[in-house]
Amino acid sequence: MSDSLAERERTLPRKERTRADASQHLERLAWLLDDLIRIPVLGWRIGLDAILGLIPGIGDAATSLASIYILLSAVRFGVSKITLARMGLNIGIDYVLGAVPLVGDLFDASWKSNRRNLDLLRRHMQLPGHNARRARMSDWLFVTLIAVALIGLLFASFFVAVYALSRLARLAD
Template identity: 45%
Template sequence: MPSSKQPEILLPGTPEQPSRLGSAAGIFTNQNLDRLAHILDDCFRIPGTPIRFGLDGIVGLVPAIGDVLAGLASCILIFAAWVRGVPYITLVRMLVNLALDVVIGAIPFLGDAFDIAWKANRRNYALLVRHIEQPTRHAWKDWFFLGILVLAIIAIFLVPLLVLAWMLDWFFHHL
């Protein structure tokens, strides 16, 4: 009994990208995401300098809510990476880039300078493209980055506990 199912034919050089949303993923093309990263991070230039900044740096000037709004806009890149099938370890790295941008960016003046220099959206776009073009090339770097991050978080929580233990020990021995 012959099968009525025809084999799928893909054109050369157009590998099928995994997508978690099906046809809705069409809006998350490299061109659209590159444009978004450009608008958020480097669409303007300070005349006479090589310093570039985008809407992320401008909106970040609004106290309290500016960096949060810019961070929400930056989430589009991370969501697009998830839709396009980027591994979770890379998504975590992208989230850390964004978290640093939002948290440090919330510091008045110094944070705005950090926003302009850090360019989290450009970093996240580069991670997305690198994964899509060469899926396994950078996996060890992501795991190393995550390992360093976990060690830093452990140190952040452990150091105050050690200082507290030392203070209590000193207090009880000098009474």
């Protein structure tokens, strides 16, 4: 970081410095999950979401939990409930379609739900007066409901997978 940029960040009000740090932190997380590695010749970028998605069950669940962190952070920025719902839907679509063997792995590489959610957060932060709205208790309850639904989806898919495997094992006997 250049000295002038570092100096400007130090002169920002504390609240704005915290927002800048949090935004930078979320940018890094989205980059890790969606754009970590560039595929030569094709020019496509994939992240840990697509790579860990190759591990059946565990990979998609782990990256979805990391995605929920971005959703929870959006509440602190005062994002509207409709935007939170869109962010939750992006995570849900990524998890459900990403869990489909092989096709889901290709989908994970192209959908980039974390990048989409970060773009939604950036759009919110560019709105005039976005600092005026603070997170309310209803926002936290709403995003908790979304997170519980997504985690419930994770557990439900795990139990469906265990059930399907047990049925296959019985058929093999």
